[in-house]
Amino acid sequence: MIKELHQKLINKEISAVELTRDYLARAEAKNSELNAFITIVSDSALRQAVAVDRKIKNNEEISLIAGLPCSIKDVIMTEGIRTTAASKILENYIASYDATSVGKIKNAKAVILGKNNCDEFAMGGSNENSGFGPVKNPLDLERVPGGSSGGSAVSVAADLAVYALGTDTGGSVRQPAAFCGVVGLKPTYGAVSRHGLIAMASSLDQIGPLTKNIEDAKIIFDIIKGKDKFDSTSQEFPISNQPTGRTGFQFPINFKKLKIGIPKEYFVKGIDTEVESAVREVIKKAEALGAEIVEVSLPYTEYALAVYYIIQPAEASANLARFDGIRYGKRAEATENLIEVYKKTRAEFLGEEVKRRIMLGTYTLSAGYFDAYYKKANAVRKLIKQDFTNVFESVDLLITPTTPTSAFKLGEKTSDPLTMYLEDIFTVPINLAGLPAMSMPAGQTKSGLPIGVQLIAPWFGEDVLFEVGEELERVIRNM
Amino acid sequence: MLIKEEVQHIADLARIELTNQETEKYQEQLGHILDYMEKLKEVDIASVTVSDSGTNDLENIWREDAIKTQDAINNSQENETNLIDMAPSVENRQVKVKSVF
Numbered sequence: 420m421i422k423e424l425h426q427k428l429i430n431k432e433i434s435a436v437e438l439t440r441d442y443l444a445r446a447e448a449k450n451s452e453l454n455a456f457i458t459i460v461s462d463s464a465l466r467q468a469v470a471v472d473r474k475i476k477n478n479e480e481i482s483l484i485a486g487l488p489c490s491i492k493d494v495i496m497t498e499g500i501r502t503t504a505a506s507k508i509l510e511n512y513i514a515s516y517d518a519t520s521v522g523k524i525k526n527a528k529a530v531i532l533g534k535n536n537c538d539e540f541a542m543g544g545s546n547e548n549s550g551f552g553p554v555k556n557p558l559d560l561e562r563v564p565g566g567s568s569g570g571s572a573v574s575v576a577a578d579l580a581v582y583a584l585g586t587d588t589g590g591s592v593r594q595p596a597a598f599c600g601v602v603g604l605k606p607t608y609g610a611v612s613r614h615g616l617i618a619m620a621s622s623l624d625q626i627g628p629l630t631k632n633i634e635d636a637k638i639i640f641d642i643i644k645g646k647d648k649f650d651s652t653s654q655e656f657p658i659s660n661q662p663t664g665r666t667g668f669q670f671p672i673n674f675k676k677l678k679i680g681i682p683k684e685y686f687v688k689g690i691d692t693e694v695e696s697a698v699r700e701v702i703k704k705a706e707a708l709g710a711e712i713v714e715v716s717l718p719y720t721e722y723a724l725a726v727y728y729i730i731q732p733a734e735a736s737a738n739l740a741r742f743d744g745i746r747y748g749k750r751a752e753a754t755e756n757l758i759e760v761y762k763k764t765r766a767e768f769l770g771e772e773v774k775r776r777i778m779l780g781t782y783t784l785s786a787g788y789f790d791a792y793y794k795k796a797n798a799v800r801k802l803i804k805q806d807f808t809n810v811f812e813s814v815d816l817l818i819t820p821t822t823p824t825s826a827f828k829l830g831e832k833t834s835d836p837l838t839m840y841l842e843d844i845f846t847v848p849i850n851l852a853g854l855p856a857m858s859m860p861a862g863q864t865k866s867g868l869p870i871g872v873q874l875i876a877p878w879f880g881e882d883v884l885f886e887v888g889e890e891l892e893r894v895i896r897n898m
Numbered sequence: 899m900l901i902k903e904e905v906q907h908i909a910d911l912a913r914i915e916l917t918n919q920e921t922e923k924y925q926e927q928l929g930h931i932l933d934y935m936e937k938l939k940e941v942d943i944a945s946v947t948v949s950d951s952g953t954n955d956l957e958n959i960w961r962e963d964a965i966k967t968q969d970a971i972n973n974s975q976e977n978e979t980n981l982i983d984m985a986p987s988v989e990n991r992q993v994k995v996k997s998v999f
Contacts, residue, residue, distance in 0.1 A: 774914055799938055
């Protein structure tokens, strides 16, 4: 989609301003229904488009994404544009600098339409935790779009943006991509700079693209990836295009030499039968293309969710301590002293799920419980990571469902937080291990809801995901 | 299971004021979630050395002790103003807060 639009721009079949107006009109018209945007910035978007049109007119060379309208999840900082993290506590906050990933797409002359709605501080799997109201799934308005990057997935699915930048801490790019029928990439930990991302869980967060197809995901990833002096955990790719893992792996990928692992722990009771058969169908297609399919085991999978819901709230409770009503955001009125300012500000302006996770993290980090929870969780996290190291010695890639079910109804899981957390069961192990993974469409349920299949590669194996994914994309389209 | 006083204590540490109703709700929900974590007790971690947080192996990075150019200083002063302007209460380029006691 990006290459086609780029071609149209340089052939002068359409101007960047026309394209931007077209997307803006749709974004504005659909927002009352879908609520995918918290902020739309028409003026600056049009200014960015005008600048690209000038370059085209002067026959200057432009990047593939120049002049193409996109949207950014509202936990990612955009200079001069309101950045709320979908929280009432940051309702009036204007970012004073760009996130590195935003700076990179701006350098490539992207047109930024606005900021996408999401779960507050990216905490949630349904986009029902936003301080600015829930986002609706464009395929069925009674259903959730997934979360936390719900608004970003909806923007791409409903053609309100060509692509979007989301963030994935435990599945927050992949799960909404699956629920909305688009492609979502969670890069290797360290592949994309987190500078300017409002931190939730620093050892798990990654910024990743949501796109219409895999070619587009690769284009955006190649622009935003790379080492950044402002994020000490960011890394250059070790060897160009060479993933870690099984030796002798070569590009371009020959399916006849490809070995795909199917982790048995991801096909268990509780997974929806339509989801399972769609994913099994994709595996069959991969086999028909010549790949060798082997069943593998990741024995520590069953502990991943417990580990995740200790580590993630623990890190979040520390990261969110800065929202105290002093340096930015809202401050509660009618307070007597400093400690009351903190307590009342946080009580008044943080949402229910955010408070729940801050308290959970505070508890597991508190004296007397630290060893039993946080320390134990970090040890088990290592075992989970070791599981993946082991299987990638014998296979090149893993295929699993992205989620146990297709999009559920609004309100269906809000009363019991643990039920909502179980939604992340197939995505959190990947963040704990720091691996790259991608969700891509794998057909639909009988009632027309999208199903996602998840491809998992060894560390820095993004190109494996793209190459294998594009082959599978072709055959799935003909399914 | 958590007792009510524990929930209050956590909320104090987390600097969040809770209503009675919220305390009861979180008591039940957090208890439920923590019960689920009990699962980890089954795992033997005797063989695991916990020295990292699970991220890729990293080395410490030092910043060069270099003098900033005038441009960089001007830029950072502008940035400073933008940052200070975001505080809810400001006086003479200083963030204003309530007294500690």
